[in-house]
Amino acid sequence: MPLTVVGLPNLVIPSSQASNAVGLLDDAWGLTIYAPAAITSTSGVAVQIEPTETGTNFLTLQSGGADVYVVQGRATVISPVPFKQIRMLSSVTEATDRIFTLTKAILV
Numbered sequence: 001m002p003l004t005v006v007g008l009p010n011l012v013i014p015s016s017q018a019s020n021a022v023g024l025l026d027d028a029w030g031l032t033i034y035a036p037a038a039i040t041s042t043s044g045v046a047v048q049i050e051p052t053e054t055g056t057n058f059l060t061l062q063s064g065g066a067d068v069y070v071v072q073g074r075a076t077v078i079s080p081v082p083f084k085q086i087r088m089l090s091s092v093t094e095a096t097d098r099i100f101t102l103t104k105a106i107l108v
Helices: none
Strands: 003-007 011-013 030-034 045-050 075-078 085-090 098-107
Touching (some): 011 085
Antiparallel strands (some): 045 085
């Protein structure tokens, strides 16, 4: 099963708490979120998902009954991808713009 990694728009928390939402996930076998080296929130930033392409009712992603957080300077992989949109939510107002790089692995 050959996979290739494709870049997606960045998830950016613009000196606030919530990032933009990113879609284009229909063909994703897996996602990787690369966190910036600095995050104001000491507990990390929560991954939120939305089951529709146009909705705004984001829910915090859980795995094994625990909320999924991305911490500074780490990469987090999500697979499978049974949702249509993703965004990041900090528990505090971030001190400056925080840019999370997002890629997807697709079958070729």
